[in-house]
Amino acid sequence: MTKRSHVRCRRSRLVRGRSSLAALATLVGSLVVLGAAGASAAGVPGVAPREDDGTTMCRLSTGPYQRQVEKYLGLPEDGKQSAQDCAAIQSVQSAYGIVPADGYAGLVSHRAAVVDWATRHKASLTGCAGRSRLVVCVDQTRQLLWVRQGKKIAFGPIPARTGMPGHRTRNGSHRIYKRVEKFWSSLYDAPMPFSQFFDRGEALHASHRPIFEDPGSHGCVNVRYADARALWSLLRVGDGVEVFGRRNGN
Incomplete structure (x- = not known):
């Protein structure tokens, strides 16, 4: 498996007022x-x-x-x-x-x-089954990510950015199978720090772009740099990733 063939991700005014x-x-x-x-x-x-x-x-x-x-x-x-x-x-x-x-x-x-x-209604975060070990919940509809252990939320919720039309992040139950802290995508010639791969070339990783903006990713789950670093410290190979819903936007 090569990095080039499997990575689908991308890294990706106030207009000054006139005086009169x-x-x-x-x-x-x-x-x-x-x-x-x-x-x-x-x-x-x-x-x-x-x-x-x-x-x-x-x-x-x-x-x-x-x-x-x-x-x-x-x-x-x-x-x-x-x-x-x-x-x-x-x-x-x-x-x-x-x-x-x-x-x-x-x-x-x-x-x-x-x-x-x-962040104020964590008990209302549904759609992701709890397990005895950690599971990352990726809500594409609300563009949210959190980590659950059983009935307890162990991390988050935080904003996330999933795949754009034509490059949708695949829904389903997955497990983290590879982690590369300083990953470089040869396909997009871009850094993807704290990459944690969970479904073929799709990974959780840091993005330096503003997290709420369009377009979406090329399939990966983008999070802010500090959040990606925290997830890197929390998760391990074998932890679950549940992806559900559908992103609204480009």
């Missing part, structure tokens, strides 16, 4: 919110400044995942953006390093809201 208020108002009218140093959003429809420093704009237009984000963040589920919604979404965006942190309920914000919810 007139230009800012024009752009806001098209539902694109731009932060401008020294510019005030007072009186501009669809925009509100954040309460922290007044310079980061809050996008008050309703996003395509508005109701889902409201649900996961415990907000009133009316499917309409409000200043309260926007501030809560901005907080989650900032916590997960999402740029721009504009409070808009798009797909990336939805994925972050799911992780935020999951």
Whole structure:
């Protein structure tokens, strides 16, 4: 078995605001919110400044995942953006390093809201059978990963990124059969740190890309570098990997 023939993985603005208020108002009218140093959003429809420093704009237009984000963040589920919604979404965006942190309920914000919810509701993480030994649970629908031992969650939940259309991560019950801490993919000419292979060329490994962004992987399960390192210390050859659900997005 060669690394080239079996690895299917890939490694893979705020636009600076214009200084004039007139230009800012024009752009806001098209539902694109731009932060401008020294510019005030007072009186501009669809925009509100954040309460922290007044310079980061809050996008008050309703996003395509508005109701889902409201649900996961415990907000009133009316499917309409409000200043309260926007501030809560901005907080989650900032916590997960999402740029721009504009409070808009798009797909990336939805994925972050799911992780935020999951960390507060671990008992609700279902779909992965408990075993006497460790099993990695990969929920493709919610783009989550956690490790279970029996009825106890031993690690996570954390955000994960699975395969894009045409390179779907294969669902099913697997076991880790090989671990390579400093793996280099000759197929993609890319580093894949802390690789733990569980199904032919599919592996759990670190990614340096922002974890919530599209496109998905070429079949591997991508996690953040620190999470991959923690999984490396926790797991061993023979531990289980359960993959289920279907990724929403590219």
